[in-house]
Amino acid sequence: xxxxxxxxxxxxxxxxxxxxxxxxxEQKCDRNIYVYICINQPDSWWxxxxxxxxxxxQELLLTLQKGYRDLDIHIIDxxxxxxxxxxxxxxxxxxxxxxxxxxxxxxxxxxxxxSMDADTSFDSNFVxxxxxxxxxxxxIEALNIPYYHNLTGxxxxxxxxxxxxxxxxxxxYNMLRINSPYAFTAFGSAIACFIKSYKAVGGFDSQTAxxxxxxxxxxxxxxxxxxxxxTTVYPSARYSDRVTFGTGTAIADFQTSNFSRYxxxxxxxxxxxxxxxxxxxxxxxxxxxxxxxxxxxKHYKEEDLWTKLRNNYKTPASFRKAxxxxxxxxRLFQFLRYMQAELNESDDVCIRELVNVFHPNMSIxxxxxxxxxxxxxMINELRDSFVLVENSMRIEQDIQNLxxxx
Numbered sequence: 052x053x054x055x056x057x058x059x060x061x062x063x064x065x066x067x068x069x070x071x072x073x074x075x076x077e078q079k080c081d082r083n084i085y086v087y088i089c090i091n092q093p094d095s096w097w098x099x100x101x102x103x104x105x106x107x108x109q110e111l112l113l114t115l116q117k118g119y120r121d122l123d124i125h126i127i128d129x130x131x132x133x134x135x136x137x138x139x140x141x142x143x144x145x146x147x148x149x150x151x152x153x154x155x156x157x158x159x160x161x162x163x164x165x166s167m168d169a170d171t172s173f174d175s176n177f178v179x180x181x182x183x184x185x186x187x188x189x190x191i192e193a194l195n196i197p198y199y200h201n202l203t204g205x206x207x208x209x210x211x212x213x214x215x216x217x218x219x220x221x222x223x224y225n226m227l228r229i230n231s232p233y234a235f236t237a238f239g240s241a242i243a244c245f246i247k248s249y250k251a252v253g254g255f256d257s258q259t260a261x262x263x264x265x266x267x268x269x270x271x272x273x274x275x276x277x278x279x280x281x282t283t284v285y286p287s288a289r290y291s292d293r294v295t296f297g298t299g300t301a302i303a304d305f306q307t308s309n310f311s312r313y314x315x316x317x318x319x320x321x322x323x324x325x326x327x328x329x330x331x332x333x334x335x336x337x338x339x340x341x342x343x344x345x346x347x348x349k350h351y352k353e354e355d356l357w358t359k360l361r362n363n364y365k366t367p368a369s370f371r372k373a374x375x376x377x378x379x380x381x382r383l384f385q386f387l388r389y390m391q392a393e394l395n396e397s398d399d400v401c402i403r404e405l406v407n408v409f410h411p412n413m414s415i416x417x418x419x420x421x422x423x424x425x426x427x428x429m430i431n432e433l434r435d436s437f438v439l440v441e442n443s444m445r446i447e448q449d450i451q452n453l454x455x456x457x
Contacts, residue, residue: 094135144262233380
């Protein structure tokens with residue numbers, strides 16, 4: 052019997068968590084569903100200006116201990132005095148790891164783990180769809196669930212959210228377009244995996260943020276990540292400063308016109324990655340130069356990138372795999388960020404040129420299109436067009452990934 056475990060880190064989520072729990076309670080699924088919640092914050096917050104957060108966490112703890120809608124809830128108390136994290140040693144990554152560690156004490160290897168955030172909603176077929184996907188595609192290790200931020204009706208907030216989502220979708224679109232193995236979107240609430248797969252890759256790391264990215268990267272290096280399923284998560288489009296990057300911090304940054312951390316990468320930078328991908332079999336035989344290779348040599352002070360790989364991987368197929376393990380998603384992201392700063396093109400220009408080259412029929416993007424001034428309805432229409440294209444590309448990538456040998 053395959054059981055399902057939700058893992059939810061919680062910090063000051065009294066306004067949002069119960070909507071997420073309602074979604075879980077309303078699931079149309081004949082599986083046992085267990086909800087593990089880590090309520091957490093640094094212990095020092097009890098004694099500084101953040102003490103109100105601690106008190107709200109305590110209120111939530113006491114409420115959940117009384118039970119909620121007949122859900123099978125298990126609480127990891129990292130909020131009571133003396134139980135919180137040491138200062139600078141906590142964070143969402145630590146909390147997510149702690150809650151899943153508790154799940155591992157009970158779950159079987161064949162059970163399914165759903166990583167969830169406390170401000171996310173989904174429909175009543177969410178769990179059934181995920182379970183059916185894992186039962187149908189038994190060779191996959193994990194699932195990267197499609198996502199969509201709903202509009203709030205608050206223009207400033209919606210404009211910031213749409214800008215962030217276009218940043219994410221532009222990245223995903225281009226990574227899929229160049230057939231990168233690291234084409235995925237890292238949301239803590241958009242990941243499901245087998246328990247055995249979680250164990251095999253060593254689980255989530257204890258970053259203050261970005262643990263979802265590193266986990267998916269490890270999954271890709273280990274086995275098969277499925278990119279599409281016919282269900283969607285709806286993360287909250289709200290301001291937050293509790294993590295160093297992500298939806299909440301992006302919305303906060305954009306509302307102050309700080310766009311530097313989440314640029315719309317120009318499509319030509321992805322072409323540079325694709326050009327290097329096309330040279331992998333040549334690199335197996337001899338050294339070659341490319342923009343990406345020059346970047347790696349310069350910034351990681353490793354002039355000879357390939358001799359060790361050639362010595363250890365004696366066939367083109369094994370070398371290709373080793374190449375992608377070395378030049379992984381993190382290295383590609385670092386390349387994109389550095390080169391985008393050098394390119395110094397605006398987000399509006401990057402969006403317009405992407406659409407003009409690959410989707411010229413999208414009439415909503417013309418020379419006057421602007422993420423800062425165009426109507427919200429127009430930007431949302433562009434977002435929705437990207438959703439349709441991205442989901443189609445996710446399906447195509449799944450067909451390729453799930454039919455080829457790993």
